[in-house]
Amino acid sequence: FCLCFELLLFSLLCCLCFLDSFTVSSDVSFFLRLRFSAVFAVVRMSSIESQMEPLTSGASNRIIPLLKAFRGSLIFVYTFFLSFLLFVGRNRNRVAVPGSPKRNLKKRWLVREEEDTFRRRALAQDVGMGRDDGCCRWNTSIFYGVRNNALFCRSWFPVFGDLKGIMIIIHGLNEHSGRYAEFARQLTLCNFGVYAMDWIGHGGSDGLHGYVPSLDHVVADTGAFLESIKSENPGIPCFLFGHSTGGAVVLKAASHPQIEAMVEGVILTSPALRVKPSHPIVGAVAPIFSLVAPRFQFKGANKRGIPVSRDPAALVAKYSDPLVYTGPIRVRTGHEILRISSYLMRNFMSVTVPFFVLHGTADKVTDPLASQDLYNKAASEIKDIKLYDGFLHDLLFEPEREEIAQDIINWMEKRLCNSI
Incomplete structure (x- = not known):
């Protein structure tokens, strides 16, 4: 050895x-x-x-x-x-030489990264946020995270009626908040407001596309985003929603008592709770290579060929979207997913926040049995699970997406009725 x-x-x-x-x-x-x-x-x-x-x-x-x-x-x-x-x-004893090849290479890399960020932000601004039927109003904004990164955000609010509550959407790996416009519209029709934030390295936010230096930073940004929304909407109950790796982020964020106290519950669709490396050797060397070559694209872990929806049109829309990262996963990003899922698996019994977890039994990206384990082991007094037979990973982009969204809305309304 x-x-x-x-x-x-x-x-x-x-x-x-x-x-x-x-x-x-x-x-x-x-x-x-x-x-x-x-x-x-x-x-x-x-x-x-x-x-x-x-x-x-x-x-x-x-x-x-x-x-x-x-x-x-x-x-x-x-x-x-x-x-x-x-x-x-x-x-040790290294002297930085102005104009050295290494420094010039780093400068060129930063320029390319900034240009890519500006390009993606312009595309994010052009993403359609709903139908022009007068049922909801929407907006985009920039939120500065805990590390002062500019994070692209969206919001949707109903035009008529009193606001029942607010949902904060944390999207999954490689996608962006604009993909949830139809889900947000369905929520606003039931008098829920919606906020959504692009992670660092995703959508219109700062960073190299598809690169996440630390999911703990995303967890911290989620908590700060929630605090900002609560301060802007005092007295309005809030829910956290996370899909896939976003579900892992939301669950870890809600494990902090101050975050748990600010939400009525969390909703997790296809959460990344038991993620295993493609080979044991990958898991062994990932911590080292994530330090040496964090941005390197690891083709062996690319799961693009795995279907995530039974709706062909949804698949075409996802993989033709320029804001969806479709390249091989970057080493640091992959290591961070392994790390957060391992942490959550060890701490299922410490989960006390009310939650509703939804998973398709045919999901080949994340493990539905891990969602069942979360439900069985969590200490939460209020917890629910729904497994959809034969459904794939992107539940809100399956042919039955409206029924799934209604299941989520029903759970939120039930939580609000019980908390009165």
């Missing part, structure tokens, strides 16, 4: 040398010399062991295990020390 890990470290070093425009620092040179000296020492001990194998004396039987133990200890010490050098010592 240590030798395999050492080989992985050596491969990462080569990647880092490439990222440094083939400029090898003194730390890296020292690393290479130490690496080859370690290999020489291990090979030398292996040679000694092989020479002693033919011996039949009791002394050799005692010495060989000692040599093997010493070799294992040496490999462990070298591996630990090389890890320290690789991740801590690389930047």
Whole structure:
């Protein structure tokens, strides 16, 4: 295992040398010399062991295990020390040179990212937000998150009648808030207001498209967004809605007592609660590669070929939408999904917020049995689950989307009646 890990470290070093425009620092040179000296020492001990194998004396039987133990200890010490050098010592004594290839490359990358953000924000502004039938009014705005990122937001409100409550929509991975315009319209017809926020790296928000540096940042942004909405609409009951990875974000946000106290309940559709890597090795190396090459696109984890709706028109609309990220998942983003789902699985019994979880039994993206486990294990006094036989991942884009939306509205109205 240590030798395999050492080989992985050596491969990462080569990647880092490439990222440094083939400029090898003194730390890296020292690393290479130490690496080859370690290999020489291990090979030398292996040679000694092989020479002693033919011996039949009791002394050799005692010495060989000692040599093997010493070799294992040496490999462990070298591996630990090389890890320290690789991740801590690389930047020691490094002088930033203005106009260096690395700095110019980073500057060009930031310019490209900003240009892409402006392009996506312009597209987000042009997304249709409803029918011109006079039943609701809508608006777009920019909300600044906890890290001062500009996050693109939408809102829909009924034109007539008293407001029953407000739903805050947190979309799923790779999509955007504009996809929920029809769902928002159905909510406004029942006198619910709707707010929706694009994550960082999604829709019209700041960041590289499809890249999420930390889902904890999305959780924090969700909490801050909710607090802002509550301050603008005092006395109006609020619900949090999350789809897929957005469901995981909402559930983790609602695990904080101050957030739970601000909502009447949470609604989760196809939540990402038990996400497994495509291969155990992927799960083992993901934390390391998410640090070394976080924006790298990992084609092995791309699930685009998996159907998410039984409505062909909905599939065409999704994958032809320029605001929907359809490229391979980025390493850091994938690692963050594994991390948040693992956290939630360990803390099902700590969930106390009222919730309604909906899942299709034929979902191939997220696990419907994990939703059942959440329902069985959660400590919430008010909890409901509905499994739709044969339905796929994007429940609100299935042919029966209006019936599913009505199930959600009925649950919200029931919660409001019980809380009076």
